[in-house]
Amino acid sequence: MTPPQKLQGTQPLRQFQDRLATCVIVVGAMAVLAAILAIGVFLVWQSLPVLFIPLETTVAKLSVLAWGTLKAALATLLFAIPVALCAAVYTALYLPARWRSRIKPALEMMEAVPGVVVGFIAGVILAPWIEQHLASALALLIWPPLSALLAGLLWQTLTPHRLPFSQAWLWLIPWLLAMGWLALWAAPLIEHQLLGDDLRRLLETRLGVDYATRNALIVGMAMGFAVVPGIYALADDALSEVPTSLLEGAQALGADRWQTLWRVALPAAGPGIFSAVLIGAGRAVGETMIVLMASSNAALTSASPFEGMRTIAAAVAIELPEAAPMSSTYHLLIFAALVLFVFTFLVNTLAEVVRLRLRTRLQRRGGGA
């Protein structure tokens, strides 16, 4: 027991310390809030002079960049969405919890690989190789999914229920490696037999397609690699938050896994998956280093997957350090950054709201499970 006199003696000091600490915490938090608000205020304030630039200049400059950004994001999502969503379905619905808790962090490691490294591999190593081996690259894109189906067919006919499907991902790694090697080996032969010439040269001479070494295809693959883990993690969360009682109920009523997935799990987790895709889109729109290194950075408005593009983020990174402060280019680029900021902020807010709504709804449906 503390003697009362001593406690009384220190009481004002303790009270004072407590007030001081609370003040410090509140001031610190307000400083953080102010800094965050300052970003928005600064961007808006500095892009106001854009109003005095002739509208045509602004539109001419930004439309090209917007086109490039959308093209890059679209190419990315084309690669990323199927892989990420399929992987999420598999880990959330087919894998036992023990395996899932190991594979998920491993997949999330993909996100940790710095963009500059992915960009280097894509822009300096992959792009020149694909330029010389276009047919092989396309074969590598098409053949692995087909070979996975083939593996499934073989599995069903050769080993009826001998090995659990939950370990299929493990067996598929060497299988895909072998099939990739097969595609690399066979593609030049088929190309030679079927076309009689190099595919890229045929594209250029016969169809008049311009082929840039660093193009949308490369950007899509590289940025897809960077965006997959983000979409995957959120989609996996959404799918595994679907109450097991719902899935078990469906299966008790005689639905097979496929029906359970399409009729119960996906509709229930739909908004969550939607928000995962939105977050992925936000990431693809804002990614800078990969686009900078893996695209030609030429300001083009072509829809060809074999031509490059210049995105908003890349344009800001290249041009802003060289633009004179307070010049019209400077304000225009800051306006472009503001567009990026507002777009990603809105997309993320939408995704977050959808996700939170879904979570409360599912909790209610699952009876608080």
Next chain:
Amino acid sequence: MSHNMAWRGLWPWLCAASVALSLLLLGLLLALLLSRGLGHFWPAPLEAVTLTSGETFAGEAIREAKLPDQPGHERLYFIGNRDSSEHDPHGARFRWINLETIAQRDTSARLVRLSRSPWGDFIGRLEALEQGGQRLEGDAAWQALSQALAQPENTRPDAQLMLQPLNGDAFMQPLEEVYRASRPNAMTWLAKVRYWGTGVGQFLSQGPRAANTGGGVWPAIFGTVVMVIVMSVIVMPFGVLAAIYLNEIAEQNRFTRLVRIGVRNLAGVPSIVYGVFGLGAFVYGIGSTLDEWFFSARLPSPTFGTGGLLWASLTLALLTLPVVIVATEEGLARIPDAQREGAVALGATRLETLTRVVLPMAAPAMLTALILAVARAAGEVAPLMLVGVAKLAPQVPIDATFPYLHLERKFMHLGYHIFDTAFHGDSMQAAIPLVYATALLLVLIVLVLNLTAIFLRHYLRRKRGQPC
């Protein structure tokens, strides 16, 4: 209907394949970086090649490729000798040779490879070593050279080497410009391993040489570490204060919910936007004002009005703020209210509850937050391009002159070093092995940091008996 059933059975295989594909790609990426990054330091055998035209040269075989437009193969040789190649006025250090034009290949044990400072590598024969009027030839010269290079750089004797390229005239080379020598063809396996080890060591401890095609990345490692430390010093107090405010002090109402969503969303704002803010607000805004007030004597050359360590750290601190707040708040929210109520019931003030009960329990979460922030900051390059990274910084940001830590200096960064060397070097081909090594280093740092954070989190959740 049966067709439909078969499709249903196969569809999950696509899903399993996506998991396998993602893991495979990650593994391939790491394997590529590991093999190329570490393999670069392995002493490759040298060849003396005689062409059917009678020309001879010495080089290291790099790879083979099919000839374009005709049957047959060609091989890429690294020949070095940028200062003495006669046949190639542009000083190209690589040559593609059609395999059919090669008459003879010889792996003579006497071929030497010297790493030199201004001209890059030399591959050829060491004829003699002249030192103070004394002339050593052949093996004696090699012995003397090895002994001289084993000494520290400032105590090496003042000597001249007589070098004989296979495709040109002999010339004299001052010893002081040579920092490494090897005879890979004569090396035993053990010697190769030792050579590899010193190569890796030099890569980590020395500055870049010969236009980024040799030497190491020490200034970039140093710059990255200093920047990350300054950033952590700024971001941790503010991030933790904000998290404590949101979780412990503020009333949980619409406002805090809005702030929380806002903070979470900031994590998704592209990093380049932070760079724009850093350039406009810190560099051009605060920096130029500081220059006018305190450094007007040095104007028009800017002191703080240009990119530098302080602005880069501040920008990255803003960028990692959401990471710290979210991770710390997660830790705070996991502490049961009973703990706080117990402390208050015993008469503790809010400060005492915080410092004696809540913060010690949240310490691992704050550590996780710090690690995640550092991992994010170490790999981020785009904002740095705007606020203070340099291709080649003449001075490191910490030295022995007052005030020791120079916040206004530009610095080198591992990530930017990769970008710059891979895209803007004058000899990309020669620099790429080192870019691989740098990329490997960066990936390893970031992955190890992330793995630590994951394990820390996992361990914490398990300790509290919560499902992962």
